[in-house]
Amino acid sequence: MEGRKKTLVFTVGTTRFGVPLLDVLEVIDIEKTIDNADTTPYRVAQYRDGFVFLRDMLEIAGFTGVDSGPNGAQAIVLDMPVFAGFIIRSPINIIEFAPAQIVSVPKVIADSIERAFLAGVGIKEDELVLIIDKNIIFPPEEITRLKTLAKKTTKRSIKKTTVAEDK
DSSP, X not given: OTTOEEEEEEEETTEEEEEEGGGEEEEEEESOOEEOGGGTTOEEEEEXXXXXXXXXXXXHTTOOSSOXXXXXXXXXXXXXXXXXXXXXXXXXXXXXXXXXXXXXXXXXXXHHSSSOOEEEEEEETTEEEXXXXXXXXXXXXXXXXXXXXXXXXXXXXXXXXXXXXXX
């Protein structure tokens, strides 16, 4: 069992994606997110005593023109220096991969995805899972930006945005 990697797996479109379980802080249900020009391309959701900045997996995976409202969505909150993660809309499960079952991203897959945000590909029986690298989606300079945004994003600023959206 040593060296096996547990991966939280979900689906976007017809593609299976995974995040190493050690990178996941928590999976939460979200009812409402707030779009704010200051936080683009992130949506903001209340989380614990503050907020979490979320990227939509539909956008990350290159799906356009798809309704990306938070209805029925969940957020995977990553273990990072700031609360950040991404929105998903599918059931999740956990798959355990042996080291030999995780390979480099084949060129044909890397070329077909809008952003190269993958750490590898997990292959197990009939299952093909594209494994996300959180450090590519959230590089150090982006974490610094999010820390600054977190200081500026207060309940009051979110409330003002929400009131403006409701009008």
